[in-house]
Amino acid sequence: MAQVDRQQWDVVVVGAGGAGLRAAIEARERGARTAVVCKSLFGKAHTVMAEGGIAASMGNVNGHDNWQVHFRDTMRGGKFLGQWRMAELHAREAPDRVWELETWGALFDRTPDGRISQRNFGGHEYPRLAHVGDRTGLELIRTLQQKATALQQEDFAAYGDHEARLKVFQECTVTRVLKDGGRVAGAFCYERESGRFFVLEAPAVVLATGGIGKSFKTTSNSWEYTGDGHALALLAGAPLLNMEFVQFHPTGMVWPPSVKGILVTESVRGDGGVLRNSDGRRFMFDYVPDVFKDKYAQTEDEADRWYEDPDGNRRPPELLPRDEVARAINAEVKAGRGSPHGGVYLDVSTRMSPERVKRRLPSMYHQFKELADVDITAEPMEVGPTCHYVMGGVAVDSETAAAEGVPGLFAAGEVAGGMHGSNRLGGNSLSDLLVFGRRAGLHAAALAAAPGPRPRVSPEQVDAAAAEALAPFHAGEGAENPYTLHQELQNAMNDLVGIIRREDEMAEALRRLASLRERAARAGVEGHRQFNPGWHLALDLRNMLLVSECVARAALERTESRGGHTREDCPAMERAWRPVNLLCRPVEPPPADPAADRIRLERVRTEPIRPDLLALFEKEELVKYLAEEELPA
Amino acid sequence: MTTYDARFRIWRGDADGGGLRDFTVEVHDGEVVLDIVHRLQATEAPDLAVRWNCKAGKCGSCSAEVNGRPRLMCMTRMSVFDRAETVTITPLRAFPVVRDLVTDVSFNYRKAREVPAFVPPEGVGPGEYRMQQVDVDRSQEFRKCIECFLCQDTCHVVRDHEENKEAFAGPRFLMRVAELDMHPLDAAAASGLDRRRAAQEEHGLGYCNITKCCTEVCPEGIRITDNALIPLKERAADRKYDPLVWLGNRILRRRPDAP
Structure with missing residues (x-):
């Protein structure tokens, strides 16, 4: 049996981004001894890259805003596929979650009367995003990090040990959620620095691992985004929901090649940036879909007036939800009206003074200046779609964030599914992290405090997890290079299950994934276990391949176009698909043949939308989305 | 290409x-x-x-x-x-x-723990915070910090003097003290915590002799020395050498929240 250090905790949180830290803070404040495990250094999580803001209907800039309007915008943005109860809780609780950050030291940009300033964003009816320039994610992560540190200072004062009740295991990775019978018993981890294994025993595990973007070639996501939590949930027996919905952010950098995919914040458009093609045409006017026709300006004049008089004019079409803008850019480039490096032009220099650009969009100014030699105060940016976010994720209970079917397992943030339906609105991610991070921490702590015997981790499970993690060191003859496999996976997903999808291409993607799984079973690494990136990648490949299979399989199944799932061969949004969720379940028992399918699909009907929430919409609007039998009488 | x-x-x-x-x-x-x-x-x-x-x-x-x-x-x-x-x-x-x-950058995480956190003001609830942009500008500049620790690496106080690490927080965390000291609603003083004195006596502000190496390497362009460390030194010095403060300390010694 492997010699593995074991520790006992009440709650283990996997991931230290916004959701993970918010969950950990809540669990610790509820009295649970809480361990946080994160792949990077503490404070480096992908949340730092969020730019635009946190959506919350505080109504500081436009007093007409309230949670009902936010709820409506969220449901519309997700083309009514969103789990309505999550969208409701999110819209109701977001303002409290933002205000709470101020009491922990966050410093948002201010309105003239000293309140938190709020900015416009795609799909939001009113200025709603609390922000700090274009580095809101950094402010969020730092505030949560400093709050966690403050709690540790309290514990030091009380117990003489900073880590008595809240400990961060930084640069550690969880490779398996461990179980005792049907319920969660802990997590199997390795430490990057030493390569040593350890087990955290706990009755509650919160997954807060973010997204899956590293399975795609062009992505705004960081190296951590390898779908770990999605895969850990599947491997523990919990299903994933609606994995076909992947958001391609409309504006990523396209040049130079080494920065292709890096995010250009939506704030550029929220603050007045316009999109033009190579003919100089402001093409978004040509792409307003029928469901949004009456809510967006028809002429450039009206769109321009909206910035000064938002109540008397309709919004510019650059501020349509992200899926619409991304498809439009893709279509313009395909039609030969793209920029020299295969994007379109995004220009903020004609509307804002250089000083204002630098004040409102400092990191964008810096990023283009440093990485592309482009001065955005004087010339347009070249931008194109980039894989940004996965709407699909662990199927969870709306109230408690508990994963379906595995007691003790929770999921919050990007790794959880449901909240955003088929497409997420900008700004709704950071608020999602806070609202459901807190809820996950709360309910995980409650579960851990329940009386009764603790689950036990069997030595067999630990040995099996250790053997799995060490396999890449024993690949022997015919070993595959994990870096090569990763590149091939990224190309396959980007080209075959990307922004525009076709049946034959997705079928081809599934064949390639099967072949990659076979080769990945022989992924081999050089060197030893101490901080060995090749080994880490070999282990992450398992997760990326599993999640990619979910995306491809669900995308092939859903024969319509909706939000972050666009089928060239099924271009219409079908009302009959509205009440259908696709669940990805693990094939049990796991097949021995690596090429065999790992995932089976199940169609489930969504829970009917509560009548008082339905009543927030006009009947004429609901008719465009809901299936016939769902419409109120 | x-x-x-x-x-x-x-x-x-x-x-x-x-x-x-x-x-x-x-x-x-x-x-x-x-x-x-x-x-x-x-x-x-x-x-x-x-x-x-x-x-x-x-x-x-x-x-x-x-x-x-x-x-x-x-x-x-x-x-x-x-x-x-x-x-x-x-x-x-x-x-x-x-x-x-x-x-191994754990030095920085140890130092982060030694700086007391933001103290929320008594009687001001969530949602009631009012601050002017001009008053948060200064602390916001310091909060641009991405904790790359390049300033901590280049600072000559510790770069070649391992022995100074115990007593010296480094530019990043002295800047954190300055950030909190300049936060318009930080209530540290009311809770009996003097951030300026702590900067001097507990975080080693006196070791810094303003050579500005930290500012030069900052990838965020934060003016660490000019905007954080020098003002913090000035405020700390005011406290230490101001005769009125000295007198006040003598007279009001028994008041726990005296400056």
């Missing part, structure tokens, strides 16, 4: 020792140093240890010394070097090596 072969020397090794290794690597248009390290990993050195995360200058993970200068590898474009030049990458010198380009 143009491509050329560049010569690199990269430090490889661990806590027990190591040395510079030579590599010749292909470089493409627009690439940054981190791209080259990644190419090496994918081709001839799969176990080359490096920290990185966002590759967009936002997370502060890929700090190293490029030709002896502390920099973020993701924001250092290859075009700043002459093509004939050999580019040397070494780990941050002020911290112990773990492996290759990865160092």
Whole structure:
């Protein structure tokens, strides 16, 4: 049996981004001894890259805003596929979650009367995003990090040990959620620095691992985004929901090649940036879909007036939800009206003074200046779609964030599914992290405090997890290079299950994934276990391949176009698909043949939308989305 | 697109020792140093240890010394070097090596814990905070910090003086004290905590002799010395040497919240 250090905790949180830290803070404040495990250094999580803001209907800039309007915008943005109860809780609780950050030291940009300033964003009816320039994610992560540190200072004062009740295991990775019978018993981890294994025993595990973007070639996501939590949930027996919905952010950098995919914040458009093609045409006017026709300006004049008089004019079409803008850019480039490096032009220099650009969009100014030699105060940016976010994720209970079917397992943030339906609105991610991070921490702590015997981790499970993690060191003859496999996976997903999808291409993607799984079973690494990136990648490949299979399989199944799932061969949004969720379940028992399918699909009907929430919409609007039998009488 | 072969020397090794290794690597248009390290990993050195995360200058993970200068590898474009030049990458010198380009930066996390957190004002509930933009500007500048620790690495107080680490928080965390001291609603004073005195007596502000090395390497362009450290020194000095403060301290000694 492997010699593995074991520790006992009440709650283990996997991931230290916004959701993970918010969950950990809540669990610790509820009295649970809480361990946080994160792949990077503490404070480096992908949340730092969020730019635009946190959506919350505080109504500081436009007093007409309230949670009902936010709820409506969220449901519309997700083309009514969103789990309505999550969208409701999110819209109701977001303002409290933002205000709470101020009491922990966050410093948002201010309105003239000293309140938190709020900015416009795609799909939001009113200025709603609390922000700090274009580095809101950094402010969020730092505030949560400093709050966690403050709690540790309290514990030091009380117990003489900073880590008595809240400990961060930084640069550690969880490779398996461990179980005792049907319920969660802990997590199997390795430490990057030493390569040593350890087990955290706990009755509650919160997954807060973010997204899956590293399975795609062009992505705004960081190296951590390898779908770990999605895969850990599947491997523990919990299903994933609606994995076909992947958001391609409309504006990523396209040049130079080494920065292709890096995010250009939506704030550029929220603050007045316009999109033009190579003919100089402001093409978004040509792409307003029928469901949004009456809510967006028809002429450039009206769109321009909206910035000064938002109540008397309709919004510019650059501020349509992200899926619409991304498809439009893709279509313009395909039609030969793209920029020299295969994007379109995004220009903020004609509307804002250089000083204002630098004040409102400092990191964008810096990023283009440093990485592309482009001065955005004087010339347009070249931008194109980039894989940004996965709407699909662990199927969870709306109230408690508990994963379906595995007691003790929770999921919050990007790794959880449901909240955003088929497409997420900008700004709704950071608020999602806070609202459901807190809820996950709360309910995980409650579960851990329940009386009764603790689950036990069997030595067999630990040995099996250790053997799995060490396999890449024993690949022997015919070993595959994990870096090569990763590149091939990224190309396959980007080209075959990307922004525009076709049946034959997705079928081809599934064949390639099967072949990659076979080769990945022989992924081999050089060197030893101490901080060995090749080994880490070999282990992450398992997760990326599993999640990619979910995306491809669900995308092939859903024969319509909706939000972050666009089928060239099924271009219409079908009302009959509205009440259908696709669940990805693990094939049990796991097949021995690596090429065999790992995932089976199940169609489930969504829970009917509560009548008082339905009543927030006009009947004429609901008719465009809901299936016939769902419409109120 | 143009491509050329560049010569690199990269430090490889661990806590027990190591040395510079030579590599010749292909470089493409627009690439940054981190791209080259990644190419090496994918081709001839799969176990080359490096920290990185966002590759967009936002997370502060890929700090190293490029030709002896502390920099973020993701924001250092290859075009700043002459093509004939050999580019040397070494780990941050002020911290112990773990492996290759990865160092043990736990010093910084220890120091972070020593700075008392923001103290919320009594009687002001969530949602009731009112602050003017002009009053939060200064602390916001310091909150741009991405914790790359390049300033901590370059600061000569600790760079060549391991023995000073105990008493000195470093520019990043002295700036954190300044940030809190300048926060319009921080209620530390009302709770009996004097941040300026703490900067002087507990975080080693006096060690800083304002050579501005930290400001020079800051990838966020934060004016650490001018806007954080010098004002903090001035405020701390006012406290220490102001005769009125001295008198007040004598008279009001028994009041727990006296300055």
